[in-house]
Amino acid sequence: EIVLTQSPGTLSLSPGERATLSCRASQSISSxxxxxxxxxxxxxxxxxxxxxxxxxxxxxxxxxxxxxGTDFTLTVSRLEPEDFAVYYCQQYNNSPYTFGQGTxxxxx
Amino acid sequence: QVQLLQSGAEVKKPGASVKLSCKASGYTFTxxxxxxxxxxxxxxxxxMGIINPNSGGTSxxxxxxxxxxxTRDTSTSxxxxxxxxxxxxxxxxxxxxxxxxxAGFDPWGQGTLVTxxx
Numbered sequence: 431e432i433v434l435t436q437s438p439g440t441l442s443l444s445p446g447e448r449a450t451l452s453c454r455a456s457q458s459i460s461s462x463x464x465x466x467x468x469x470x471x472x473x474x475x476x477x478x479x480x481x482x483x484x485x486x487x488x489x490x491x492x493x494x495x496x497x498x499g500t501d502f503t504l505t506v507s508r509l510e511p512e513d514f515a516v517y518y519c520q521q522y523n524n525s526p527y528t529f530g531q532g533t534x535x536x537x538x
Numbered sequence: 539q540v541q542l543l544q545s546g547a548e549v550k551k552p553g554a555s556v557k558l559s560c561k562a563s564g565y566t567f568t569x570x571x572x573x574x575x576x577x578x579x580x581x582x583x584x585x586m587g588i589i590n591p592n593s594g595g596t597s598x599x600x601x602x603x604x605x606x607x608x609t610r611d612t613s614t615s616x617x618x619x620x621x622x623x624x625x626x627x628x629x630x631x632x633x634x635x636x637x638x639x640x641a642g643f644d645p646w647g648q649g650t651l652v653t654x655x656x
Contacts, residue, residue: 531582
């Protein structure tokens with residue numbers, strides 16, 4: 431099973447600042463099979479990024495995914511109030527299709 | 539638009555079984571796999587398994603082997619998750635999600651809360 435470790439656990443920033451979220455895999459993942467999701471309280475997760483760097487439909491360009499192998503990053507260039515949420519990375523290269531434990535992005 | 543609509547909340551006693559539904563609309567049902575993912579209160583996301591709506595073939599996380607079943611009804615474009623031998627640790631929100639074929643899970647259903655309590 432591929433274990434995904436996200437850091438930091440909580441990130442406290444202000445609107446307008448840049449956020450950098452990390453996802454490290456226990457073994458190499460094909461970049462085609464790494465996704466990022468955003469989840470707000472009481473809602474289902476929403477797909478942001480797939481294939482490590484492709485934005486899903488309707489996702490603003492302030493969200494950027496990058497990385498390869500075992501190290502992946504989600505960057506939010508200028509935080510908007512609606513961006514404060516929990517973010518999960520996921521690999522769908524090998525079953526079981528595991529998720530990271532999440533990074534909570536909170537308002538400072 | 540593409541949508542997955544899940545059944546309503548359930549309350550079950552320990553040892554019981556629960557069967558949840560997830561109705562697809564807005565796309566060709568048999569063309570996309572569907573996953574089930576659960577989230578315990580205040581916790582992260584846990585992948586449970588996948589069903590191929592075309593063939594009915596399934597694959598489950600080892601943790602759930604032996605007490606999970608996933609089925610589908612192509613006439614109503616609905617997939618089902620059945621979990622047996624319920625225990626308090628199964629209390630969670632259960633989500634279905636469409637597999638975009640090597641492009642992530644999207645969309646997700648709204649989730650179904652299952653509460654297991656005596």
